[in-house]
Amino acid sequence: MRHAFLDHHSGIESPIHHLDARAKIIVFLTFILIGVSSPPNSFILFSILAGALIVIALFARLPLAHLAKKVLVILPFLFVVAISIPFMKKDGVGGGYNLGLGGLSISKSGLWILWNVIIKSSLGVFSIILLSSTTSFPQLIKGMERLGSPKIFTVLTSFMYRYSFILIDEMHRMKRARDSRCFGGRWFWQSKVIGHMIGTLFLRSFHRGERVYLAMLSRGYYGTMPETTAGRFGLSEILFLSLSPVLLFLRVYLR
């Protein structure tokens, strides 16, 4: 079975990787909030944010080209915004550019919206990718828990993380079994088979849930997940965390 990784590169040795997850969550969240809340014409701020993220990525010894490729996940969303631009003609009088696309004109406000979406989503996604590439998933969950995220949420997430791989493996096995029995035919037949597969997958997961619960009970589970041990919050964490107020300051005073 092939193994899926959600947290690629999180095993690299670097000063950023060694930081406590809490510091990283707060700082990258600040990046996202500041990026999203800035007006689309704050070019200097955007450059600073992008520059800072790249510096962090370099410190973390992450392959930049790979990260850039991952940022491309936003492309489909951008496409949706982009195709709607010609039709946003609210300020058509104010300054439309007629590019002669079969008589369609692209409005200025439409272009601003496109830019706004591009820069904010790329900065946001880049921050999230940096966070997940420098922090392993278990650490991330523990970090969130220690930051006061509701326990039920972190527990659910960690179960989802643990069992998503098993579910994916199970799906692959089922697909293989299906294909090796000459799967084909008309779409109606196919959709019926796929429906059955989804049902089977659900039943299997349901039963697995029961068995996992029994395994938990067998090891003394009585409704509350045990507390995990505390992490360390040292000088390097505080230094890294100081990025947050600096960014906030820039956001407020830089226009």
Add this chain to the structure above:
Amino acid sequence: MKSDKVIEISHLSYDYPDGTPALRNIDLEVYQQESVAILGPNGAGKSTLLYHLNGTLMGDGRVTILGLPVEKKNLKEIRRRVGLVFQNPEDQLFCPTVFDDVAFGPLNMGLDEEGVRHRVEKALEMMGLRGFGERSAHHLSEGEKKRVALATVLSLDSEILALDEPTDNLDPAGSHTLIERIQLIPQTKVIVTHHLPVAMDLCERAVLLQGGRKVEDLPMADLLRNRDLLERFGFDADFAQWMVERRKGLTL
């Protein structure tokens, strides 16, 4: 001679929720430090019997573990003292990391950080898994998963270990490693298996189940000599004979 009785089962019967009979009138006694194999074909009720040892299932009849009857008010104590390892390690390992999984039991027992860490290290060490703490269960091999599953129960420091098909799905080498590790565990063991060699290596006593009933309860050596019985249960009597001879050769 035989010391304390640690497991006492009398007149135990159990039906699956859909009404299918699973166990019928089982009587079984297990003594301290004993290692008992529960053998039988698929569907004989081996696992169902095992699940009764820590109250995962509760049927009609009496089950007493270390003097405590298996009933709701004793479950917490009983589950601390009986470590149950499920057949499929994917069911047993539900935490993000190996460390978390092995620490789950001790943390539930309310041990302090130092105590938990010590228990986890000891359990991993016993299973030959030192340094595996920060790994994720889904990145381990099947054999490693099985050993981690055992470690999650060893960390409870329970007096009785109940293992369901410990070598299932393992290649010969993985199986061998696991058996060696289990042999080092001093606790009372009840091991469900349908592999005769595994039972031979790990247990001195065999309980044979068929159709939910206990058919035989005898020393392993007697079972291995009993050609009729072996063949009745679908075991290869010649192979068993060969194993016995070979082991004699090794001990001489």
